[in-house]
Amino acid sequence: xxxxxxxxxxxxxxxxxxxxxxxxxxxxxxxxxxxxxxxxxxxxxxxxxxxxxxxxxxxxxxxxxxxxxxxxxxxxxxxxxxxxxxxxxxxxxxxxxxxxxxxxxxxxxxxxx
Amino acid sequence: xxxxxxxxxxxxxxxxxxxxxxxxxxxxxxxxxxxxxxxxxxxxxxxxxxxxxxxxxxxxxxxxxxxxxxxxxxxxxxxxxxxxxxxxxxxxxxxxxxxxxxxxxxxxxxx
Numbered sequence: 696x697x698x699x700x701x702x703x704x705x706x707x708x709x710x711x712x713x714x715x716x717x718x719x720x721x722x723x724x725x726x727x728x729x730x731x732x733x734x735x736x737x738x739x740x741x742x743x744x745x746x747x748x749x750x751x752x753x754x755x756x757x758x759x760x761x762x763x764x765x766x767x768x769x770x771x772x773x774x775x776x777x778x779x780x781x782x783x784x785x786x787x788x789x790x791x792x793x794x795x796x797x798x799x800x801x802x803x804x805x806x807x808x
Numbered sequence: 809x810x811x812x813x814x815x816x817x818x819x820x821x822x823x824x825x826x827x828x829x830x831x832x833x834x835x836x837x838x839x840x841x842x843x844x845x846x847x848x849x850x851x852x853x854x855x856x857x858x859x860x861x862x863x864x865x866x867x868x869x870x871x872x873x874x875x876x877x878x879x880x881x882x883x884x885x886x887x888x889x890x891x892x893x894x895x896x897x898x899x900x901x902x903x904x905x906x907x908x909x910x911x912x913x914x915x916x917x918x919x
Contacts, residue, residue, distance in 0.1 A: 727905065729907045729908075731907075731910075733849075736912070736913075737912050737913070738812075738898050738900070738910030738911050738912050738913050739851070739898070739908075739910045740910070741907040741908070741909065744907050782849055784851065788905075795853065795856060795864050796853070796908060797853075798850075798851040798852075798853075800848075800849070800850055801849045801850070801851075803849075
């Protein structure tokens with residue numbers, strides 16, 4: 696079956712450093728990938744997405760990299776701030792499946808002041 | 809202003825009871841979802857509706873019954889609640905092929 700997994704369940708970084716959160720997926724038919732951020736007591740919030748015809752996409756302080764050869768996805772956060780502390784999920788979709796997302800297990804990012 | 813709103817936020821009830829959770833979205837999306845998040849934060853999809861039609865029905869006990877009266881609403885009714893149903897339930901919505909927008913969850917505790 697398909698699975699989406701994050702490489703590390705927890706990540707601790709110093710404020711101001713860059714953070715990299717990794718994700719591996721198993722379904723080569725996946726064509727749409729999303730990163731979500733979940734703060735305590737709230738629902739997951741969309742951060743950035745990327746389609747399989749791209750290998751890099753940038754947002755404000757965040758960059759997503761997609762390596763389809765090794766089925767790997769990463770989220771880079773520049774100049775990490777205390778407000779970035781949260782659980783981060785990657786999710787993969789297959790376009791023919793009307794938006795069904797398979798979520799990874801989540802990485803808890805802690806930013807130390 | 810709230811894009812995806814679900815009620816109640818907290819639900820504490822006894823085993824064997826029946827309860828409902830309501831969800832509404834004002835984003836004009838055509839697809840809505842219910843997820844269950846366990847204590848380890850693992851998110852598992854339960855159901856998905858597209859324009860009021862059930863399109864995803866994962867391996868969920870038939871004690872759980874979703875209902876979509878219109879494409880802006882997706883409610884979840886749970887019969888004969890069990891201890892293992894304790895979790896946070898999230899409603900979400902999306903446009904076709906787009907990211908999902910989540911509500912803030914309903915924390916269900918079974919005594």
